[in-house]
Every structure is written in structure tokens, then in C-alpha cells.
Amino acid sequence: MDEIGHILREARENRGLTLEDAQAHTRINARYLTALENGQYSALPTPVHARGFLRNYARFLGLDPQPLLDRYLTGQGQDVPLTPPSVQEITPETPLAERQDQPFFDPVNMEVSGKGFSAAGGSSGSMLQIVIIVALVVALALIANRFIPILFGNDGSNAVQEISSAVQDVVADITNATPTPTPTTAPPSEDEEAAGGSTIVLDGTEQPIVDTSRNNPGAAGATPTPTRPPLPATLDEIRLKVDILERTWMEVTIDGSVVFSGIAKTNDAFEWTAQNEAKIVTGNAVGVFVTINDVALGRLGGRGERYEEVWRTTQ
Structure with missing residues (x-):
């Protein structure tokens, strides 16, 4: 096989193209392309056509056409003209040639994206x-x-x-987090407004918001309101349920052991069982809704109020 034709065919096959694909792009008839790859230059119309087809086909395949033209002229017994080095036309399909006089640069620390170069570790x-x-x-x-x-x-x-x-x-x-919404408090009725209380919807059930100062050892002189449900004087155990209505700091001690200490978030729910004593300390009493043995005691106090309360099996 002709050396020029071998170079052309190998370049085309490496690009995964058929002769029909090359014909569609170069507008050169496939039989002429076949003649070039087989070195059958006599099948081409004229030597001028041969040189033109060879130049265009080589450029399409990303090859430098001048060395191929020089070999063609030498093979045809013609003198190679002394012309200045030609500048290769750069097209989107032309591969970048590697220079042998410079060390190879492998951009291992760079990534190419649609917006340009960025460090490979930028996202991480x-x-x-x-x-x-x-x-x-x-x-x-x-x-x-x-x-x-x-x-x-x-x-x-x-x-x-x-x-x-x-x-x-x-x-x-x-x-970019979205703040947790606070629960909606139902508007107080006329009777509750007169008594200084209100209601809240908790787990689909409307519960009264009542004062919880009855069991607060630190609230000396506080007058308990009649709206807070009383607990039995003696309890077999203390089933403590805490629903967080507003973000608050809270510490819970069960039978002398601290079981929770930190920030409780809105809509958090906790349950503990004490055999002797349960204690809650909070920095935002209005955000803590307490239920003891299925008896809803309500919020522990006002907004921003530090509050402490202890429940014992023997009140």
C-alpha cells in the first residue's frame, strides 16, 4: 500500500470515520478518497485535482498536508518547491501537537468545566x-x-x-437552611382571656396554656392558677413527656441522672419515666410543654424566663 494512502486511512480509522462520513464533510467523492488511500493517483482527474484532494483530505483528518504533498511530488518524480514553512490552519477539529523539546505537562490539579479551569479540589x-x-x-x-x-x-x-x-x-x-416554623397558637376565648390563659393546638388536640408555678420551688409567693390540672398526691411513677414549642436550652434530670442537657429545637419531643423524681431546668419556659402521666400541665412559664421544676412520686 502507498505510504501516503496508509497514513490517510489510519488517520480516518483512528477517528472512527467511514469514507461516506469523509465525503459528507470534504465534498470529495468517495471513489476519489479511496483512490488517495490506495495510492491510485491515476484514477484522479488531473494532478492538480490530486494535490487539491490530498491537501483538503489531510486537513480534514487533522494532518499537516505539506509533508504529504512533498512525498506525493517526490513519488511522481517532481521537484519539491522551496517554500517557507506553512502555518497549519487551526480548526475546532485540529488536535494539539505535542512539542518534543519541552517536558510533558499533565494538569493533574486542574479540571475543565463549562466555565473554565478550576482547581480539582475547589468544591471539596x-x-x-x-x-x-x-x-x-x-x-x-x-x-x-x-x-x-x-x-x-x-x-x-x-x-x-x-x-x-x-x-x-x-x-x-x-x-442555606430554612428556619423551623413555630407552632400556631389558637386565639384565646373570652373566658380564657379574662382568666389570663389561652389555648394551643398540640398533636391535633386543643390544650389550655396554664401557669405552672405550683410545683416550682424557686417561685416563692407565686399563686397557682386554678386552670392547671392537679396531680395526685402519690404517684407510682412519673411518666414525663416534653414537647418543645420554641427553641430553648433545657436540662432534664431523672432519678438524679442528667438525661438531657443542651439546646432543644422546635417540634422536638421527649419522653422519660422516673421512679422517684423528675426535674426540668429551662432558659425559655414558654417553649416547654409538659405532660405528666397523661395530664397536660401546659407551658412552664413566660418567654425568656429561666424556670426550674421538680416532680416527685410523693408530692
């Missing part, structure tokens, strides 16, 4: 930065939650709540 780096920021914010919140009440006493609950709200906003901004 951004995610790592977000994780680090969130971890630092959470750590600061935990430190503040632990030590501010100790430093400021009861007055520190408001500071803890403000810090917790700020942390929640920062985390929401970083992660």
Missing part, C-alpha cells in the same frame, strides 16, 4: 471551609451555653438564648 475545599466554620460556631455556642449561666446566674439565660439564636442564624446563612 469549599465544603471543608463550611464544615470548619460550622464546627467553630457550634463550639462557641456550647461554651457560652455552659458557662454564661454560671457567670451570670438567672440573668444569663437571656444571654444564652440570644447567643443560641445568633448561632442558629449563622448556621442557616452558611448552609
Whole structure:
């Protein structure tokens, strides 16, 4: 097989093209392309056509046509003209030739996307930065939650709540999270408005919101309201159910062991059973709805109020 034809055929097959594909792109009849690949130049109309077909076909296949033309002229017994080096036409289908005088560069740390070059670790780096920021914010919140009440006493609950709200906003901004909606409180009736109470829809059941200061050891002189359901004087056990209506700091102790200490989020629900004593301390009493042995006691207090209450099997 002719050397020029071998080069042309190998280039076409490497590109996965048929002679019909080449004819469709170059507008050169397939039989002339076959003649070029087989070295049958006498089958071409004229030597001028042969050189033109060879030049266009080589460019289509991404080859430099000048060396092939020089070989064709040499094979035909013609002198190769001394012409300045030709500049290869760059087309979208022309592959980039590697220079042998320079070390090969493999961009292992770069990725090509529709918008340009970017570092291969860009996405993971951004995610790592977000994780680090969130971890630092959470750590600061935990430190503040632990030590501010100790430093400021009861007055520190408001500071803890403000810090917790700020942390929640920062985390929401970083992660594009949507704040959790608070439950809707039903409007109070005329009788409840007169008594200073209201109702809330909890688990599909309308429950009264009542004062819970009766069992609060720290609320000296507080007058219990008659709307809070009384508990029996003696209980076999204390089945404590806590529904979180607003975000709050809370600590729960069951029979002398702390079973929860931290930030409780809206719509969280907890259940514990105590044999002797159950205790709750919260920094936002209005957000904690308590049920003891299926008796709904309601919210523990007002918004932003630090509250502590203890229930015992023998009241």
C-alpha cells in the first residue's frame, strides 16, 4: 500500500470515520478518497485535482498536508518547491501537537468545566471551609451555653438564648437552611382571656396554656392558677413527656441522672419515666410543654424566663 494512502486511512480509522462520513464533510467523492488511500493517483482527474484532494483530505483528518504533498511530488518524480514553512490552519477539529523539546505537562490539579479551569479540589475545599466554620460556631455556642449561666446566674439565660439564636442564624446563612416554623397558637376565648390563659393546638388536640408555678420551688409567693390540672398526691411513677414549642436550652434530670442537657429545637419531643423524681431546668419556659402521666400541665412559664421544676412520686 502507498505510504501516503496508509497514513490517510489510519488517520480516518483512528477517528472512527467511514469514507461516506469523509465525503459528507470534504465534498470529495468517495471513489476519489479511496483512490488517495490506495495510492491510485491515476484514477484522479488531473494532478492538480490530486494535490487539491490530498491537501483538503489531510486537513480534514487533522494532518499537516505539506509533508504529504512533498512525498506525493517526490513519488511522481517532481521537484519539491522551496517554500517557507506553512502555518497549519487551526480548526475546532485540529488536535494539539505535542512539542518534543519541552517536558510533558499533565494538569493533574486542574479540571475543565463549562466555565473554565478550576482547581480539582475547589468544591471539596469549599465544603471543608463550611464544615470548619460550622464546627467553630457550634463550639462557641456550647461554651457560652455552659458557662454564661454560671457567670451570670438567672440573668444569663437571656444571654444564652440570644447567643443560641445568633448561632442558629449563622448556621442557616452558611448552609442555606430554612428556619423551623413555630407552632400556631389558637386565639384565646373570652373566658380564657379574662382568666389570663389561652389555648394551643398540640398533636391535633386543643390544650389550655396554664401557669405552672405550683410545683416550682424557686417561685416563692407565686399563686397557682386554678386552670392547671392537679396531680395526685402519690404517684407510682412519673411518666414525663416534653414537647418543645420554641427553641430553648433545657436540662432534664431523672432519678438524679442528667438525661438531657443542651439546646432543644422546635417540634422536638421527649419522653422519660422516673421512679422517684423528675426535674426540668429551662432558659425559655414558654417553649416547654409538659405532660405528666397523661395530664397536660401546659407551658412552664413566660418567654425568656429561666424556670426550674421538680416532680416527685410523693408530692
